[in-house]
Each structure stands twice: as structure tokens, then as C-alpha cells.
Amino acid sequence: MAGDERRLSRRGFLAAGGAALLGAVVAGSAGLAAPGPDSGLLTDFWLFGRYADGCTDAGFDEAGLDPVQLPHCVAPLSWTGWDPASWQDRWIYRKHFTAATAGRYRARFEGVMTNAAVYLNGTLVASHEGGYLPFEVELPGVADGDNTLAVVVDGRWALDVPPNLPGASPAVLDFYQPAGIYRPATIGTVPRTRITDVFARPVDVLSPGRSLHVRCELERAVPAQVTASVRQAGRELARGSASMPAVGTVVEFDVRGLDGVRLWDVVDPALCDVVVTVRAGAAVLDRRTVRTGFREARFTPDGFFLNGRRLKLFGLNRHQWYPFAGGAMPDRVQRRDAEILRRELNCTMVRCSHYPQSSAFLDACDELGLLVWEEIPGWGHVGDDAWQRRNLQDVAAMVVRDRNHPSVVVWGTRVNEANGTTAMYAKTGRLAKELDPSRPTSGALASTTGARYAGGDVEILAYNDYIARRGAPFRLRPPRPGVPYLVTEAIGTLAGVRTYRRTDPPATRQLQAELHAKAHDLAAADDRYCGLLAWCAFDYPSGWQRSVGGSKFAGVADIFRIAKPAAAFYASQGPPDVRAVAEPGFDWDFTAQPAGPGRGATIWSNCDRLAVFLDDRPVGDARSRRADFPHLPHPPFAVDLVVPRGQRPQLRIDGYAGGRLVVSRRFSGDRSRDVLGCTPDDPSLRADGGDATRVVIAATDRFGTVRAGTTGAVSVALAGPGELIGDAKLDFGATGGAAAVWVRPFAGPPGTLVLTARHDTLGTATATITTTATGKTAGTGS
Numbered sequence: 124m125a126g127d128e129r130r131l132s133r134r135g136f137l138a139a140g141g142a143a144l145l146g147a148v149v150a151g152s153a154g155l156a157a158p159g160p161d162s163g164l165l166t167d168f169w170l171f172g173r174y175a176d177g178c179t180d181a182g183f184d185e186a187g188l189d190p191v192q193l194p195h196c197v198a199p200l201s202w203t204g205w206d207p208a209s210w211q212d213r214w215i216y217r218k219h220f221t222a223a224t225a226g227r228y229r230a231r232f233e234g235v236m237t238n239a240a241v242y243l244n245g246t247l248v249a250s251h252e253g254g255y256l257p258f259e260v261e262l263p264g265v266a267d268g269d270n271t272l273a274v275v276v277d278g279r280w281a282l283d284v285p286p287n288l289p290g291a292s293p294a295v296l297d298f299y300q301p302a303g304i305y306r307p308a309t310i311g312t313v314p315r316t317r318i319t320d321v322f323a324r325p326v327d328v329l330s331p332g333r334s335l336h337v338r339c340e341l342e343r344a345v346p347a348q349v350t351a352s353v354r355q356a357g358r359e360l361a362r363g364s365a366s367m368p369a370v371g372t373v374v375e376f377d378v379r380g381l382d383g384v385r386l387w388d389v390v391d392p393a394l395c396d397v398v399v400t401v402r403a404g405a406a407v408l409d410r411r412t413v414r415t416g417f418r419e420a421r422f423t424p425d426g427f428f429l430n431g432r433r434l435k436l437f438g439l440n441r442h443q444w445y446p447f448a449g450g451a452m453p454d455r456v457q458r459r460d461a462e463i464l465r466r467e468l469n470c471t472m473v474r475c476s477h478y479p480q481s482s483a484f485l486d487a488c489d490e491l492g493l494l495v496w497e498e499i500p501g502w503g504h505v506g507d508d509a510w511q512r513r514n515l516q517d518v519a520a521m522v523v524r525d526r527n528h529p530s531v532v533v534w535g536t537r538v539n540e541a542n543g544t545t546a547m548y549a550k551t552g553r554l555a556k557e558l559d560p561s562r563p564t565s566g567a568l569a570s571t572t573g574a575r576y577a578g579g580d581v582e583i584l585a586y587n588d589y590i591a592r593r594g595a596p597f598r599l600r601p602p603r604p605g606v607p608y609l610v611t612e613a614i615g616t617l618a619g620v621r622t623y624r625r626t627d628p629p630a631t632r633q634l635q636a637e638l639h640a641k642a643h644d645l646a647a648a649d650d651r652y653c654g655l656l657a658w659c660a661f662d663y664p665s666g667w668q669r670s671v672g673g674s675k676f677a678g679v680a681d682i683f684r685i686a687k688p689a690a691a692f693y694a695s696q697g698p699p700d701v702r703a704v705a706e707p708g709f710d711w712d713f714t715a716q717p718a719g720p721g722r723g724a725t726i727w728s729n730c731d732r733l734a735v736f737l738d739d740r741p742v743g744d745a746r747s748r749r750a751d752f753p754h755l756p757h758p759p760f761a762v763d764l765v766v767p768r769g770q771r772p773q774l775r776i777d778g779y780a781g782g783r784l785v786v787s788r789r790f791s792g793d794r795s796r797d798v799l800g801c802t803p804d805d806p807s808l809r810a811d812g813g814d815a816t817r818v819v820i821a822a823t824d825r826f827g828t829v830r831a832g833t834t835g836a837v838s839v840a841l842a843g844p845g846e847l848i849g850d851a852k853l854d855f856g857a858t859g860g861a862a863a864v865w866v867r868p869f870a871g872p873p874g875t876l877v878l879t880a881r882h883d884t885l886g887t888a889t890a891t892i893t894t895t896a897t898g899k900t901a902g903t904g905s
Contacts, residue, residue: 165218165230165272165308167192167812167870174213179242179273185217192812192846192867194451196303197278201850202446202682202862203674205664207293210278210302210449218272226312228262230272233482234306236450237284238277244270252284252513254300255478255500256520262310272310278302283509285500285517285538286477294666296502297675298442298477301449306481307813316401316408317342323351323397323527324561326377328386328419329431335378335415337363339399342372347408349374352398353381360384360395386430387416387529389471392492394529414489416529422563422583422607427653429494435647436494436654437696438472439464439679440612442663443480446682447848447865453815454483456865459804461487463684464660468693472532474567474611474656477502477539479521488530496585496611496656497525498535498566499551505544514538518551522558534559536580537566540587552580567611583653587612597641602651613642615658615677616669622676625687625831625859629716633708633725636689639679640752640759643696647754683863685819685829691727695757699729703786705778708759711790711824714832719766729757730778730785735764737772745776766792791824797833798823801880801888803866810844810894812870818890820853820880821861833860835883843876844869844894855882868894 170188177183195216198209222228232239236254240247249260262272278301281289286296293299322338337351350364363378385393394416401408421428427436441460443450461484464470472494475484479497488495499517506514518536525531536551552564563582584606591597597618602608614635616622623635639657646655662678669675674682679689686694691706708725710716726733726745733745745760752758766772771792778786791797800823805816822833834856841847849864866876878890 165193165310168218169193169195169304170217171195171197172215174215174275178215178217179240179245179247179275181245181271183217183273188215188217191216192869193308194303194305194448194453196301196305196449196451197276198301198449200301200447200449202858203664203672205299205301205673207280207299207666211280211293212278212302214276214278214302216274216276216304220270220272220310221268222265222270224312227315228265228310229259229313230262230308230310231257231259232274232304232306232308233257234450235274235276235304236278236300236302237282237287239304240275240277242271242273242275245273252282253500253517254284254305255480256517257306257524274304276302276304283506283513285506285510285514286502288504288506292666295504297665297667298444298502299449299664299666299673301451303449303451305449305451307454314409316345316347316403318399318401318409318411320523321397321399321411321413321527322523322559323413323415324559325415325417328417331382332379333381333384333417335363335381335397336375337378337397337399338373338375339401340373341367341401341409344370344372345403345408347401347403349376350400350402351376351378352400353378353384354396354398355384355393381417384417387418387492388430389434389492389494392416392490392529394489413527415527416489418529420494420532420562422533422609422653424605424607424651426650427607427609433650434471434654435652436472436609436656437643438470438474438494438654438656439468439693440474440476440656440659441480442476442659442661443478443484444663444682445865446863447850452865453813453867454481455805455808456815456817457481457483458487459817460484460660460684461491461493463680465491465493467686468660468679468690469697470693472496472654472656473660474498474535476659479517479525482524485525485528485530489528493530494532495528495530496533496535497521497531498537498539501538501541503538503540505538505541505547511544511547514547515550515554518554519558522555526559526562532562533583534562534564535566535585536564537568539567540569542569548580563607565609581606583607583609585609585611589613589615589617591618591638597638597645599642599645599652599655602649607653608651609653610642610646610655612658613655614638616675621669622671623678623687623689624676625681625685625861626857629709629720632688635679635687636692636708636725636727639689640692640755644752644754681859683819683858683861684817685821685861685863688727692759695727695729695759696755697729699778699780699785703778703780704729705733705776705786705788707774707776707790710831711774711792711828712794712830712832713766713771713792714794717768719764721765722763723761724764726760726762726776728760728778730780731782732779733760733762734777734779735762736775736777737764737766739773739775789826790828791826794824794830796825797830797885798825799837799880799882799885799888800827801878801890803878803890803892805892807893807895808866808868810868810871810873810896812868815848815865815867816892817863817865818878819861819863820888822855822882822885829859829861831860833885835885837862838881839864840879841866841876842879844871844874845876847878866890866892868892
């Protein structure tokens with residue numbers, strides 16, 4: 124929603140439960156902050172507005188501020204056409220709380236875009252630069268009564284902080300960065316003796332004598348015993364312990380006896396919990412649980428090997444930006460992107476371009492078996508000495524935050540496509556190695572300068588390969604001899620045409636799918652390629668080269684995460700026994716193509732054979748296109764579908780694998796029976812103020828296939844204790860017959876949310892979502 128329609132009224136917000144958070148610190152931490160019995164999410168009832176003199180004072184008049192929930196974006200946004208001027212300012216967030224117990228309090232912010240200054244009861248207690256990594260804040264002097272936490276957010280572009288560049292405009296960067304407290308925040312008490320970091324590093328993973336090296340750091344030196352218990356599937360496998368040294372705050376030791384641990388793999392992402400306990404005698408001083416996985420990931424000149432077996436990396440790049448909210452989506456929504464990449468698009472690897480992304484996203488990658496390239500904030504340029512010092516701090520913060528994630532297999536310690544500055548990159552690479560000796564370092568190089576790479580930090584030659592341009596046969600540069608070689612970008616909007624929108628002509632959308640298939644086919648043809656990560660998963664906001672109206676339409680799915688035909692190629696590359704796929708690369712719609720898709724129409728499938736029918740009369744088997752894509756696990760099929768003008772037959776595709784029918788799809792040619800769909804990703808949400816889900820609103824044929832050529836406006840309304848994250852009116856003509864909004868419950872008692880969508884000709888559809896404290900009840904979408 125835009126403007127005043129998006130803002131929550133104080134009365135409605137308080138009635139929904141926001142007032143409950145004024146009386147106590149919320150219990151039930153998700154572990155994002157320092158552990159403590161009273162730690163909890165700081166989601167609900169913040170007061171927000173533009174910065175004004177005195178706004179950090181304890182007694183500031185808050186009458187002009189609006190209630191908001193975290194995560195939050197400072198500016199109203201639509202799904203495209205973002206204006207950076209709308210967030211380039213200073214902003215104030217204020218939170219009132221009453222301490223539930225006496226003790227030492229800390230707050231943790233997972234991400235504030237871009238700089239932050241934190242005040243407690245009018246006193247500055249901390250400041251932080253940079254929008255992509257967390258920071259913790261000591262809160263001295265928390266009072267027994269009302270306390271005010273005030274956060275000044277600076278969202279201006281001209282900050283000397285990666286990836287910003289003073290003196291330029293946001294359009295010099297290939298992604299926009301809306302301001303706000305856009306990731307979760309927590310607050311709670313912490314013990315006097317506190318664990319500040321645990322690094323659990325598997326060693327000699329493929330050996331029967333595998334072990335876990337544990338590094339535990341305390342906030343202060345104290346005589347104590349540190350124990351680490353390694354558990355998998357609820358069972359303790361082994362434990363080890365050591366005494367804190369007489370001087371210092373760090374202890375390191377090995378846990379052995381782990382020969383029975385199940386290895387983490389893309390097909391079996393077996394995780395372990397490492398429970399670290401600090402004791403002085405019988406007293407427990409602190410306890411911290413971290414997750415890890417035992418796996419060996421090796422990049423070699425002969426390819427990539429996971430746990431000793433060759434794995435061709437197959438993936439995409441991901442930006443974290445969403446319609447209507449920028450990056451300010453709750454954890455469930457962030458996790459959903461990982462599910463799309465791994466389960467729907469069959470990716471084995473994702474590149475977090477071009478900054479560290481949500482911890483919830485990385486947690487999901489761990490659980491799903493999705494390998495991760497993670498890189499420091501930056502794009503295309505390196506700033507002055509102050510900028511470079513901040514860059515080093517980002518390397519340290521990224522590695523320390525994420526080195527327990529088994530999914531992360533590469534540290535991108537170079538700024539994307541920013542060449543030169545070898546001395547700086549030697550420092551970033553060395554720092555990453557000091558903090559984590561178990562992973563290689565690299566950085567994506569531009570195709571025009573890749574020949575000039577230098578430095579020990581480039582342990583993997585990572586190449587953004589855009590050699591293939593419009594009008595030429597698609598090709599990739601050959602791997603560089605003697606060095607591990609990974610294609611980190613390809614295609615985008617530089618190969619083929621400027622945009623790949625769901626509203627573009629069928630030939631354009633098919634071209635994108637063919638280019639992605641050809642790129643991966645070429646990478647699969649030569650074992651020296653470790654793999655290919657194409658550009659990109661989702662459309663994203665940008666004012667840079669080849670953007671249109673403030674967006675880049677390079678995704679295989681749109682910014683709503685709704686698939687384009689190129690996504691069908693990725694979906695077809697998985698095993699048919701897991702999910703059988705038969706997805707046309709064309710629209711079965713006779714409005715734009717009165718005679719049908721014509722000869723040689725492509726169907727993306729992982730089946731052995733496809734039988735095609737029109738009105739249940741056999742047309743024959745589709746032809747394999749193995750000759751065009753000789754190295755893909757599952758090449759597409761071609762079929763001739765020329766329909767006499769005036770006819771609107773039903774299309775049926777039957778797919779067979781191993782001689783058995785595994786999938787049958789029907790597609791209607793009759794638009795008169797089209798319907799409006801309204802489908803939530805999740806029918807049940809938590810009523811804690813920090814949950815949300817997507818609802819896809821689409822024109823579909825009677826078999827559920829999106830009718831991309833549908834036009835007309837859709838009005839959207841939400842009833843119940845929650846917030847609609849989206850525009851109240853969606854234009855199907857601009858979005859290609861489908862769009863999405865997100866629904867976010869308020870904190871408070873359980874309730875029911877009903878989203879209603881109305882289209883002038885397709886009628887009305889609703890989605891019902893229940894909210895509970897536990898998220899255990901069900902709901903419906905229709």
C-alpha cells in the first residue's frame with residue numbers, strides 16, 4: 124500500500140495487542156540476541172517518523188509519530204518505480220519498555236540501513252555504520268519504570284560506507300537500498316559471565332578420526348570449565364571440555380569420537396547442535412547452542428567436490444529486495460526464498476549478491492542443503508581509506524556471524540567487479556583466513572578484466588561472464604587452466620534483450636529460458652567448470668544500466684517470486700521421482716497467438732517421454748531436444764502445436780518416466796472459464812508481530828495455470844488484526860496476470876485474517892489465515 128493507506132492507526136494497532144509490549148520485555152527469544160530468560164523480539168509498537176531536533180530525548184512529544192512493527196522500511200513503496208529520494212533522510216524510531224527483571228540489558232539489531240545511533244533514555248549508547256551486518260548495544264542504566272530506546276537511522280546515500288559512494292547517486296549501484304530497521308531486533312538480560320562467540324569447526328571430515336574444533340570466547344576472564352556436547356537428531360554423539368586459561372578470554376579444544384556423525388550434504392543436510400556450557404563448580408554461568416554440519420567442500424582445477432564426490436554447482440544469484448517493503452520482510456518470508464531456490468528451482472548453490480543476507484535465509488540454506496557464496500557489501504567500486512577500513516570490519520563481522528553455517532562454502536572478500544586495490548584485497552583475504560581457515564576466499568571479477576586477477580585471496584577464479592551478447596551464439600569463456608573456475612554471473616539483461624518480463628512477447632520469455640539452459644549446458648560440458656550461478660533468481664529494484672522504470676527484469680521469477688518460463692527450465696532439472704515436471708515454455712492462450720504456439724514449441728520436462736493431446740485426441744509424442752542441450756540431465760522437448768483459427772482446444776501433456784505415467788497436465792484454451800485465485804504460502808501465522816506470508820493473486824485457467832495475458836485491476840482488502848503489505852489495487856496488465864501481497868499479523872491474541880481480492884470480470888477470491896501463539900492451527904485459501 125502507498126501513503127496513508129499503509130500506516131497503522133494508533134487505535135487499531137493498540138487494539139490488536141501493541142499495548143501489551145509496553146509493560147514488559149517479551150519472552151521467548153529466537154536466539155538472535157545474547158541469551159537470557161527475558162530476551163525477546165523487539166517487533167511491535169515502535170513509534171516512527173522523520174528525524175527532528177530533540178527526538179532522542181526521553182520526554183520528546185511523540186504525538187506526531189506513527190506506530191510501526193519491525194522489520195520496517197521508512198518509505199512507502201510499490202512493486203516497481205522506487206524513488207531513492209523517498210528514503211534518503213534521517214529517521215527516528217522510539218520504543219518504550221519496562222524491564223521485567225533486574226539485570227544487565229543488551230539489544231541486538233540484525234540490520235539497520237544504513238547507519239544507526241542508539242539512545243537509551245536520551246543518552247547515546249552506541250552507533251553503527253553499514254546496513255548488512257548485526258551489532259549489539261549495551262544498555263546501561265535500564266530503569267525500573269518506563270524506558271525509552273530511540274534509534275536514529277540515517278538512510279542517505281552520501282555515506283562513506285560500503286557499498287555507498289559519496290558524491291555519486293544511488294543509480295551508480297545495481298540495486299537500491301531502502302532505509303529502515305529492516306531486520307529483526309532483540310532485547311534481553313545477559314549474564315555477568317557471557318559467551319560472546321562460539322566457532323565449531325569440523326576437522327578431517329572424511330576421516331574416521333574426524334573431530335570438531337571448538338573455539339569459545341567469553342566476555343571477561345574467569346576461572347571456569349567449558350564443555351561442548353555434539354548432538355545429532357536429538358542424541359549426544361560426543362563431548363569434550365577444557366579449562367579457561369589463567370589469562371585471557373578464549374579457550375580452544377577438540378571434541379573427538381565423532382566417527383558416527385552423519386555428513387551434511389545437498390541431498391541430506393544433516394545438522395548438528397553444539398551445546399557449549401560454561402561452569403564454575405556446579406554453577407552454570409552461561410550456555411550457548413550453535414548449529415554446524417560436517418562436510419568437506421573443495422574447489423579444484425578439476426571441478427567442485429562435496430564430501431569427496433564431484434558436484435556440478437547449479438544455481439542463481441539472489442537479491443534480498445521485495446515489493447512494497449524493500450528488505451524489511453520477516454524471517455518466514457526470507458526463508459521462503461531459500462525454499463524456492465532449492466525445492467522449486469533445484470539450485471544446489473546460491474550467491475548472496477552483493478552483501479551478507481538475512482540469518483534466517485542462511486538458516487534455511489543449512490536445513491535445505493543449499494550451498495552459499497557469501498560476500499561483503501560492495502559493487503563495482505572501492506572507496507577511500509575510511510571506506511576500506513569499514514570494508515575490513517565488514518569482512519570480520521560477516522565471517523564471525525556466519526562461519527558456523529555448513530551451507531557457506533566461499534567467502535567473497537573482494538568487492539564485486541571492483542578490480543585493482545590488490546593491497547586491500549590481500550588484507551581482506553588474510554583476515555578471513557585468520558578468522559576461518561576452513562573456507563576459500565574469492566571475489567567475482569568482471570569479464571573484461573578477469574585476465575588480470577592477482578593475489579593469494581583469489582583461491583577460486585570467479586568470473587561474471589557476459590561475453591555472450593545480443594546477436595551472437597551463446598558461449599562461455601573457457602575455464603582458466605590451473606585454478607578452480609566458477610562462473611558467478613551470466614545472462615542477466617546483457618545476453619538477449621533488455622528486459623525479461625512476464626508481460627513481454629512469448630519469444631522474449633522463451634529466449635530467456637533457452638539462454639539459461641544453454642549456459643548450464645555449456646558449464647556441464649567441461650569438468651573444469653566448478654559450476655555456474657546465473658543472473659538471477661528474482662527481479663529487483665535498480666536505476667543502473669538497462670533498468671526500466673526503476674527495476675531490473677533479469678530474474679527467472681519476478682519480484683513477487685512468481686515464475687517466468689525460465690524458471691521452468693530450472694524446475695525440470697530435478698529427479699522425476701522427487702517431482703515430475705511437464706511445463707510448457709509457452710502460454711496456451713489464443714489471444715496473442717490465434718493459431719497456437721506453432722511448430723517446435725518447447726516443453727520443459729524431466730520425463731523420458733511426453734505424450735501430447737488436444738481435446739484428448741493424441742497429437743503424438745514430443746521430440747527430445749537432446750541435440751541442442753547434450754549435457755543437461757534433462758533436455759527439453761519440442762512439439763508442433765498449430766491450431767486452426769477459431770478453435771480453442773484443451774491441451775494435455777502426459778509425462779512418463781521408467782515407462783510409468785508420473786505427471787499429467789491440462790491447460791484450457793477457453794478463457795470464459797478463467798477464475799481468480801488467492802493462495803497463501805502459509806495458512807497459519809504467529810501473532811507475535813514478527814511473522815508474515817505471501818498471498819499470490821492470479822488469473823488462472825480452470826486447471827490452475829496462470830493466464831499471463833489477463834489485464835484489468837484487482838482490488839485487495841484485508842480484514843482482521845493484521846497489516847496488508849502491498850498495494851490496495853494491482854494492475855494485472857502490468858504484472859502479467861499475477862501478483863502478490865504479504866499479510867502480517869499484529870502481536871496479540873489469536874485471530875483470523877481474511878484477504879479479499881476482486882477483479883471486474885474474474886470475480887472475487889479470498890484467502891483465510893489463522894493466527895496463534897504457536898502457529899499450529901490451519902487455514903484456507905480459495
